[in-house]
Amino acid sequence: MTDAPEKANAVKSRGLWADALRRLFKNWMAVFGLIVVILVSSTSILADWIIPFDPSYQQRWVGAKPPGHEQLSVTNEVRVTVGSETDPRNLSTFLEGFGPDETHEISLVAHPPRELEEIWIKIYKSRKYPDRAPKVREIFFPTRRETLDELAITDPLHTLRVTDPLPKAIGDEEPEPFELPGGATFRVKKKIDASLLPLVDPERTAIEWFGTSAKLILQWERPARSENDVVRIFLRGRRIEKILMNGEPVEGFSAPGRDIEEATLDGEPMVHTHLFGTDDVGRDVLSRVLKGGQISLAVGLIATLVSVTIGVAVGATSGFLSDSQVSSASMLAGAAATMAACGIAGVAIGGSTPGAIAAIVVLVLFVPTSFVCRGERGLLGPSIGRLLASPLTTVDGLLMRFVDIIYTLPYMFVVILLMVVFGRNLFVLFAALGAVQWLTMARIVRGQTLSLKRKEFVDAAEVSGASNFSIIFNHIVPNVLGVVAVYTTLTIPAVILQESFLAFIGLTVQVDGEAVESWGALINYGLNQLEDGGGRSWLLLIPAAFMSVTLFGLNFLGDGLRDALDPRMRGKS
Amino acid sequence: MTDSPNGAASAPDAGAAAATAAGTVAARDLGEPLLEVRDLRVHFPQRKGVIFQSEVGTIRAVDGVDLTVHKGETLGLVGESGCGKSTTARAIIGLTRAPIARVTGSVKFDGQEILGVGGNELRDARRSLQMIFQDPFASLDPRMTVGAIVSEPLRNFGIARGRESEGRVGELLETVGLSREHALRYPHEFSGGQRQRIGVARALAPEPRMILADEPVSALDVSIQAQIVNLLEDLRTRFGLTTLFIAHDLAIVRHISDRVAVMYLGTVVEIADKVAIYEEPLHPYTRALLSAIPIPDPAVEAKRRRILLTGDVPSPDREYPGCRFADRCPLRRKLSRTDQARCDEEPPKLHDARTGHAVACHFPDESV
Amino acid sequence: MLRYILRRLLGLPVVLLILVTITFFLARVAPGGPFSADKNVPPEIKANIEAKYHLDKPLHVQYGRYLRDVVTRGDLGPSFKHKDQTVNEIIERGLPVSFQLGFLAAIFAVTFGVSAGVIASIRQNSWFDYGSMSVAVLGMTIPNFVVGPILVLLFARYWKVFNVAGWEELKDMVLPAITLGLPFAARIARLTRAGMLEIVGQDFIRTARAKGLAERVVIVRHALKGGLLPVVSFLGPGLSYMMVGSLVVERIFRIPGLGQEFIESALNRDYTLVNGTVLVYGVILVVMNLIVDVVYGYLDPRIRYD
Numbered sequence A: 001m002t003d004a005p006e007k008a009n010a011v012k013s014r015g016l017w018a019d020a021l022r023r024l025f026k027n028w029m030a031v032f033g034l035i036v037v038i039l040v041s042s043t044s045i046l047a048d049w050i051i052p053f054d055p056s057y058q059q060r061w062v063g064a065k066p067p068g069h070e071q072l073s074v075t076n077e078v079r080v081t082v083g084s085e086t087d088p089r090n091l092s093t094f095l096e097g098f099g100p101d102e103t104h105e106i107s108l109v110a111h112p113p114r115e116l117e118e119i120w121i122k123i124y125k126s127r128k129y130p131d132r133a134p135k136v137r138e139i140f141f142p143t144r145r146e147t148l149d150e151l152a153i154t155d156p157l158h159t160l161r162v163t164d165p166l167p168k169a170i171g172d173e174e175p176e177p178f179e180l181p182g183g184a185t186f187r188v189k190k191k192i193d194a195s196l197l198p199l200v201d202p203e204r205t206a207i208e209w210f211g212t213s214a215k216l217i218l219q220w221e222r223p224a225r226s227e228n229d230v231v232r233i234f235l236r237g238r239r240i241e242k243i244l245m246n247g248e249p250v251e252g253f254s255a256p257g258r259d260i261e262e263a264t265l266d267g268e269p270m271v272h273t274h275l276f277g278t279d280d281v282g283r284d285v286l287s288r289v290l291k292g293g294q295i296s297l298a299v300g301l302i303a304t305l306v307s308v309t310i311g312v313a314v315g316a317t318s319g320f321l322s323d324s325q326v327s328s329a330s331m332l333a334g335a336a337a338t339m340a341a342c343g344i345a346g347v348a349i350g351g352s353t354p355g356a357i358a359a360i361v362v363l364v365l366f367v368p369t370s371f372v373c374r375g376e377r378g379l380l381g382p383s384i385g386r387l388l389a390s391p392l393t394t395v396d397g398l399l400m401r402f403v404d405i406i407y408t409l410p411y412m413f414v415v416i417l418l419m420v421v422f423g424r425n426l427f428v429l430f431a432a433l434g435a436v437q438w439l440t441m442a443r444i445v446r447g448q449t450l451s452l453k454r455k456e457f458v459d460a461a462e463v464s465g466a467s468n469f470s471i472i473f474n475h476i477v478p479n480v481l482g483v484v485a486v487y488t489t490l491t492i493p494a495v496i497l498q499e500s501f502l503a504f505i506g507l508t509v510q511v512d513g514e515a516v517e518s519w520g521a522l523i524n525y526g527l528n529q530l531e532d533g534g535g536r537s538w539l540l541l542i543p544a545a546f547m548s549v550t551l552f553g554l555n556f557l558g559d560g561l562r563d564a565l566d567p568r569m570r571g572k573s
Numbered sequence B: 001m002t003d004s005p006n007g008a009a010s011a012p013d014a015g016a017a018a019a020t021a022a023g024t025v026a027a028r029d030l031g032e033p034l035l036e037v038r039d040l041r042v043h044f045p046q047r048k049g050v051i052f053q054s055e056v057g058t059i060r061a062v063d064g065v066d067l068t069v070h071k072g073e074t075l076g077l078v079g080e081s082g083c084g085k086s087t088t089a090r091a092i093i094g095l096t097r098a099p100i101a102r103v104t105g106s107v108k109f110d111g112q113e114i115l116g117v118g119g120n121e122l123r124d125a126r127r128s129l130q131m132i133f134q135d136p137f138a139s140l141d142p143r144m145t146v147g148a149i150v151s152e153p154l155r156n157f158g159i160a161r162g163r164e165s166e167g168r169v170g171e172l173l174e175t176v177g178l179s180r181e182h183a184l185r186y187p188h189e190f191s192g193g194q195r196q197r198i199g200v201a202r203a204l205a206p207e208p209r210m211i212l213a214d215e216p217v218s219a220l221d222v223s224i225q226a227q228i229v230n231l232l233e234d235l236r237t238r239f240g241l242t243t244l245f246i247a248h249d250l251a252i253v254r255h256i257s258d259r260v261a262v263m264y265l266g267t268v269v270e271i272a273d274k275v276a277i278y279e280e281p282l283h284p285y286t287r288a289l290l291s292a293i294p295i296p297d298p299a300v301e302a303k304r305r306r307i308l309l310t311g312d313v314p315s316p317d318r319e320y321p322g323c324r325f326a327d328r329c330p331l332r333r334k335l336s337r338t339d340q341a342r343c344d345e346e347p348p349k350l351h352d353a354r355t356g357h358a359v360a361c362h363f364p365d366e367s368v
Numbered sequence C: 001m002l003r004y005i006l007r008r009l010l011g012l013p014v015v016l017l018i019l020v021t022i023t024f025f026l027a028r029v030a031p032g033g034p035f036s037a038d039k040n041v042p043p044e045i046k047a048n049i050e051a052k053y054h055l056d057k058p059l060h061v062q063y064g065r066y067l068r069d070v071v072t073r074g075d076l077g078p079s080f081k082h083k084d085q086t087v088n089e090i091i092e093r094g095l096p097v098s099f100q101l102g103f104l105a106a107i108f109a110v111t112f113g114v115s116a117g118v119i120a121s122i123r124q125n126s127w128f129d130y131g132s133m134s135v136a137v138l139g140m141t142i143p144n145f146v147v148g149p150i151l152v153l154l155f156a157r158y159w160k161v162f163n164v165a166g167w168e169e170l171k172d173m174v175l176p177a178i179t180l181g182l183p184f185a186a187r188i189a190r191l192t193r194a195g196m197l198e199i200v201g202q203d204f205i206r207t208a209r210a211k212g213l214a215e216r217v218v219i220v221r222h223a224l225k226g227g228l229l230p231v232v233s234f235l236g237p238g239l240s241y242m243m244v245g246s247l248v249v250e251r252i253f254r255i256p257g258l259g260q261e262f263i264e265s266a267l268n269r270d271y272t273l274v275n276g277t278v279l280v281y282g283v284i285l286v287v288m289n290l291i292v293d294v295v296y297g298y299l300d301p302r303i304r305y306d
């Protein structure tokens, strides 16, 4: 009775998707794309845990350093003993570097004594954590220790003004005896690598800053393992006079003339490598690129997801219910939804409530009616459908023309307009990108649905008693999913590109008043940082490389998926 | 008139062959009609314009079809490709509808009018009236397993669910010559013939009384066609199915049908008992079709005179004042001027030229 | 054909009217209002500004005046942010620069794209074919805000053959034109190659060859016309891509063109300037698309417009 050899028995049964995947894995470009996508997305998801530095953390004293730069780091408290030739004005610059971290409690030790009219100590107030600015706990003078109260400091967060003339004499007294606490090890070598120890201006040595007799006492607390414990002080070419840990001096560092070769704390290195260098204010490029990727990918994913969900639902429904090929309910829905998106964005910003309400009303009224009333196949049944169909077709047609006209303009212009009008917040970006992408998606799905609808298996399902709902969700949607998958993987890079485009031209999205720096913004920054002779090129090349590789990966994957799912390929291997 | 089953007395001048045919009809009781199609018309309006749609023409795919299928019988419906066979079947089962199509006329299934009904009535009708589609590749959802495809009617008509449904699917697959294990596979893993068996299993699932088989074998290799035809014959005797068997040539239909209807350009031009059609075709179109079938006996084959149809198959997008076949009719060319004028001006009605042998031609007794 | 052109031309005002209306009202529904940035403007100055821009009048009056000015005098009004400058002045200054940029980019794209495509199709499967087509894929995938800065890095910063920014001498113009033209050159090269390969496979080319015509003549006289059809149909959408691209390119190379003005006005929320530039872009697009369609119809006799 069988009419063909039972070849199917030998082969394990595979679904179409399994088949497609198998083909996908044979395409090495697509596999490369897949690997890139997995790598980029996992690093971006994990960015908050794996990035070594806070991407907005500035180390002005470090400046722009090329990839691979190693930075000696010491946590927490720093005690500086100032030599006699130290220019106090430099001190202020120096302390600026201690920066945005509440865990820094700066003690200043002036040594040897010197008459100072005034010392300005500026302490950088963190933009990111305005309420967690560093505090100056106390100031040591060789002869006496003064607290802030005694110094009559009014605004400890910003400026510390010391007008008290320093005492004339000072002994060689040490505040505490040295002892070596467990865990901290320092190895010492003759000459320290200068690149490890930049301070403020990489061109100058610390000796210049602090004078030839400058002595430093390094002191830190056992680091609290938080995002802020990242190393902050960096020494260059200076002799380490003394090192204190948790208030206790560290043995082996009492001898002058030795330099730090390597510092570890509890076995962890205190030299941090900036794998991709730093930018001109000393921010870690790797951290910034990963964080930027997180934003780019998040925008790409969310906008795509939104557009896919709405696009598939609208496209499949309208395609299935629509009767003629020309009139397109999805266009109507698209126009309404674009308006609604703008309106909701308006509400989100707090203005233009009537406009928003109008837009929502349009959405609520038009979209469902356009589906419900469409002809005899609509949900209202033939008689009402017939009654409403003709004016609605006309409205549908008019709106379609209207939308066509809006899209006469390049789509990015529309997005820019929307962002100008409704502000540069994330929601507007999603709405603007998503609304347009969704339309495209709906169009594609609609076209697919229209052609699927004419397939005999849809008729067969109807004859088998399936309801419209069941046909749409059991037959149409699963069959357009292939196209949707392909289009989705191609939409993500498109959205990433568009968001970066906006960021590049300066329309960065702002969250909590702070610009979110995605890859486009980083590339723009890199471009502006370029120096003659090609200096600082890493600031441009690294984000550019990340972005290009990601886009390649996603595009290869999308192309691969399309080839793998292509029905003409079906059954071949 | 139509092909009245218990036809009026045959014309007195009927020839010997006709008498034999009539005799056959009389000998076999046709039984009650199960499906009655009267003056079925399916017109596809052609629209133009985006905002203000206007109608620019009409495709008269089916233009006044009359058919009766009796309980337990197989009626073969034959005609050139594009003559409206599929559209007829689809209209019967309620797949063509406004606004894509304008459907008029009457389709009675078991005495119930099912044309133009919707909702539950239509579902109920489809439980007993199923269809097998022409293209075994397009008619199975590629994303569904065979099991899901075959169980769809079971679920939708509320016949069986879960384990019970699984069991039924297994039985059905075995009935059509597949095995239970095939339920887990996907359509693309099967050959064309096997797929058509799946389509048959799906149609059988709700235990219908009648099946519309729309060219179920045209898309298959010739070597496999016979197997599917045999399967259908088998099932018909086993389940007492009534069948409308559509094909585009007379050869296949001869094997399976009890009676045969010939369609041309949206209308039935001749309908009669199988023997009558093959032995004594009355319509010039039927004669032309028959003359195109090669005869296995070389001696007879040598003598076979082919009637060649001239001209193209005309398009169904216009109205015909007279006979639709007129501009290709080999008989008309031999007629007198007045008779020709009659062909051109008066549309021939389908009437009983012999007992149980209806034909839509003004001159059924002239020979070519 | 004439009827088609006429109908398209008649539709033009409608399109532009809708465009004007949309941009006008979009700017007005913007929350905060146009002068929210100037927080501490004295009330009398603010009143002056409002009177100058008719902001004290009801919305429909504002719209009516704006429309009247645009239609009757082509007057797009004063700029919100650039004191003492009208939108017309700003556009008149920027537009020629943008046109030059677009023109140079188009020349680059067409000459490079077509010649690469033709050579690749003649030497199908040669190293040139593979090489140029791989470069083309790269050119289409890498966004121009990556390509541009890298060109700057290499040719303006490192080797210093060209200038970093500006729009005065030829040394200013090479890099921007290449940056803007590259994706189009890539696409055109691929389209040309595909189109040529298709045409060359057809009968009439074989006939021409069989007649003994020189290969060069066959290519130039017969194959090119048909092979370039897809390129022409790409020019329509290509144009709007080019406009978007010029936003970025003008920003990279600090070219004082219309795109730069548009971005600046967008960043400053200079609404009249935004509206004006969008309108100008709209006109250019619609007209150019019409031209492309007409040219396409002329080249491909199979196309019938009615």
Ligand SMILES: Nc1ncnc2c1ncn2[C@@H]1O[C@H](COP(=O)(O)OP(=O)(O)O)[C@@H](O)[C@H]1O
Binding pocket: B044, B059, B060, B061, B079, B080, B081, B082, B083, B084, B085, B086, B087, B088, B100, B316
């Ligand atoms: N949905 C439709 N719209 C317009 N014309 C149609 C449609 N369906 C079928 N037709 C036309 O109706 C005629 C009959 O088609 P069909 O019933 O499929 O013929 P057959 O099955 O006999 O080959 C053909 O001319 C076909 O083009």
Ligand code: SF4
Binding pocket: B284, B285, B323, B324, B325, B326, B327, B329, B330, B331, B332, B343, B348, B360, B361, B362, B363
């Ligand atoms: S009616 Fe006339 S034209 Fe028609 S089939 Fe009969 S003879 Fe031929």
Ligand SMILES: [Mg+2]
Binding pocket: B082, B085, B086, B087, B134, B215
């Ligand atoms: Mg058919």
